[in-house]
Amino acid sequence: MQTVTFELQSNIANRIDAFIQLFGSKEVMFDKFLEYHIKKLKREIALMQIDLNKYELKYKMSSSKFYKQIEKGKLGDSKDFILWSGIYEMHLSCKQKLKKMI
Template sequence: MRKQIVEYTTELDALIALVKTLKTYENRYQMESEEFFEQYSEGLLSDDEDFLEWSGNYQHFLAIRQELNTQLQNLQNVA
């Protein structure tokens, strides 16, 4: 499978795209991403390609969300 690299102008744009991608997985597997990741991390789910990608996307989502939260906190501290 050939992967496509997509660049976003802002972290918020990337976060929105990731949320849409995560929702696709959640609908397909009838499971929230948080629940999936917990089970996947505990080795309760297989390492098939969909799950590997879902896991990576969820980790990327968490990292961007944390970065945006940090930036918001910094703005609140300045104000």
């Protein structure tokens, strides 16, 4: 077993201690923390995928193909394209975070 040490402000350390007591152990608390954040990321990814699907249907193009085109400057800067690229970037970022957490 390894030991991990954090320097925290006392109010945060007290809250963590309370959570450890609530969950019964540090390991269970950490597992619950990870479980919560994994579920949250999965929900966010699913919601973003719904938005991406709408753009893909509207413009008859996959998000990855669209993003490659927008990065090359081959598409305009319409409001839809700006939103679509932003959602796609967030989607990729969340998927990368999720991959690191699992």
